Amino acid sequence: AQSVTQLDSQVPVFEEAPVELRCNYSSSVSVYLFWYVQYPNQGLQLLLKYLSGSTLVKGINGFEAEFNKSQTSFHLRKPSVHISDTAEYFCAVRLNFGNEKLTFGTGTRLTIIP
Amino acid sequence: DADVTQTPRNRITKTGKRIMLECSQTKGHDRMYWYRQDPGLGLRLIYYSFDVKDINKGEISDGYSVSRQAQAKFSLSLESAIPNQTALYFCATSDRQGYGYTFGSGTRLTVV
Numbered sequence: 001a002q003s004v005t006q007l008d009s010q011v012p013v014f015e016e017a018p019v020e021l022r023c024n025y026s027s028s029v030s031v032y033l034f035w036y037v038q039y040p041n042q043g044l045q046l047l048l049k050y051l052s053g054s055t056l057v058k059g060i061n062g063f064e065a066e067f068n069k070s071q072t073s074f075h076l077r078k079p080s081v082h083i084s085d086t087a088e089y090f091c092a093v094r095l096n097f098g099n100e101k102l103t104f105g106t107g108t109r110l111t112i113i114p
Numbered sequence: 115d116a117d118v119t120q121t122p123r124n125r126i127t128k129t130g131k132r133i134m135l136e137c138s139q140t141k142g143h144d145r146m147y148w149y150r151q152d153p154g155l156g157l158r159l160i161y162y163s164f165d166v167k168d169i170n171k172g173e174i175s176d177g178y179s180v181s182r183q184a185q186a187k188f189s190l191s192l193e194s195a196i197p198n199q200t201a202l203y204f205c206a207t208s209d210r211q212g213y214g215y216t217f218g219s220g221t222r223l224t225v226v
Contacts, residue, residue, distance in 0.1 A: 042220075043219045049214060104149075107156050
């Protein structure tokens with residue numbers, strides 16, 4: 001079975017600074033990878049996904065992530081954060097075949113410091 | 115209107131009571147899911163359904179049941195609520211490829 005580890009439960013960052021949220025996965029077969037964002041009192045929204053092809057994936061709101069198969073990682077990055085990026089971010093994985101479901105990480109709470 | 119609508123948004127109930135959380139979607143998707151979110155634990159899958167006649171248990175189905183009344187409707191029931199079922203519950207849908215889920219806004223359930 002697949003699993004996801006988000007290494008940081010909380011990340012404080014100053015406004016306009018860069019940020020990286022870390023995600024590692026475990027699977028014996030190929031996977032699809034996702035990042036979701038949850039703003040306060042809202043449901044989850046898809047930020048970006050990696051299915052195949054280019055390992056650098058660009059998403060909404062200036063976020064991007066890089067799939068690294070050798071390190072089994074899918075870290076999320078943004079070069080300059082804003083107050084509006086304050087949210088919880090979830091990495092998720094599913095196997096790339098069959099009727100598989102998403103498995104979520106435990107989340108990283110990103111706090112932007114003015 | 116939202117693509118995935120959950121009702122109620124908030125609910126406080128007493129231990130031992132039966133409660134139903136409802137979910138409806140306008141995406142036209144076949145697949146629907148119920149997740150539970152707890153602080154520090156992320157989202158855990160309770161039940162999922164790939165079509166109207168298909169119901170499957172997730173990783174934490176004990177104490178819960180579901181009903182898929184139509185393609186667009188998927189309800190979650192707690193037959194006899196207990197305090198450790200206090201959580202934020204999310205319904206989600208996906209197309210057949212399952213490449214991305216659409217989530218509802220959640221139901222915050224408190225069992226006292």
